[in-house]
Amino acid sequence: MGVYLFFIGAFDVKYCGEYNRHAHVWMESLSCQLIGSLALxxxxxxxxxxxxxxLEKYVCIVFPFHHYRAGRKRTLCSLTSIWALGFVLALAPFxxxxxxxxxxxRNGVCFPLHSDQAEKPxxxxxxxxxxxxLNLFAFILIVFSYSSMFYSIQKTAKSARQTTFDLEVSVAKRFFFIVFTDAMCWIPIFLLKILSLLQVQIxxxxxxxxxxFILPINSALxxxxxxxxxxxxxxxxxxxxxxxxxxNH
Known part of the structure; x- marks a missing residue:
């Protein structure tokens, strides 16, 4: 995301004051396509x-006596699959x-968020x-998981005092702030996409x-x-x- 923003800023400086003359060439260029796919x-x-x-924290907290724990191999496989799917989603339009x-x-920042009538079906x-x-489903799943986790924490707080469980609770609270910041970033994205599909003038x-400014916030935080x-x-x-x-001493 930092690389994407850097190149957007660099081309903004390059076309400063005369962007309208180069807008079509820029949006059709390979540079715009590549940095747009990088942002996606x-x-x-x-x-x-x-x-x-x-979901890993959900299993650990809601089912604390379950023996499932993701090992190194399973974690590497999961992360590899996530990155592979991300590349597929980003490169499929090519x-x-x-x-x-x-x-x-479709726009000067090379990000496929806004839909218009000229866009292909x-x-x-x-x-x-x-x-x-995908993103809205993930957001709903995360909200549901954290709601279940905090309900489970509140339900078992008086009876469970294990060190391991307390550690999982502290991690869940920290992840809550991550989800909260992501929600503040993604809700405007969802609304903007829905309005563009309804052909509301944006x-x-x-x-x-x-x-x-809004989309990169979670990447930074x-x-x-x-x-x-x-x-x-x-x-x-x-x-x-x-x-x-x-x-030093």
Missing amino acids: LSTEVSVMMLTYMT CDRNTFGNFYG GARCYSTGIFLG TGTLILWVVI NPILYTITTSAFQERLRVCVRFRCMD
């Missing part, structure tokens, strides 16, 4: 990975130009299936704000929430600072 890859892998991690048309070049169905199918400026807020990271940071201070 980033968003879809992020959604699927968050869903996978949520396979059939007649069906998808200029899938990534295959491309419209594909983008709708991604944003209002200004191009609004699409730019959503894609450039998730690494922070996954690492800095964990007790393991904070403990290692304290150890590193302690050793650095000892070396």
Whole structure:
């Protein structure tokens, strides 16, 4: 996502003041297609990975006495499958130009969010299936999983005091903030996609704000929430600072 934003900014500087003269060439260019597919890859892998991690926590907390625990091999297989599916979703529009048309070049930011009457039916169905199918299903699944987890936590809080269970609870609370930030990012995306399908007039400026400022927020916040807020990271940071201070003395 950072690479996508960097190239969007670079081409914005390149065409500054004369974009209208180069708009058609830019949206038809290979550069626009590639960075658009990179942005879609980033968003879809992020959604699927968050869903996978949520389901892992759901099994651990709602069924604490279940013996299922994802090992290294199972985790690697799951993550490999997520990345493979992400590449398939991002690169599929390149396979059939007649069906998808200029899938990534519908707007200046090269992201296939807005649907219009000139868009090919295959491309419209594909983008709708991604944003209002896969992503909305993942969002609902995550909300349901966390609702079940916190209900289970509240139900067993008085009787269960195991250290392992308390650790799982703290991880679930941390993941809640991840889901909350993702919800704040994705709800505008869902609404914008629905409005575009209903052929409601949407200004191009609004699409730019959503894609450039709202969509990358979870890509920026998730690494922070996954690492800095964990007790393991904070403990290692304290150890590193302690050793650095000892070396300086």
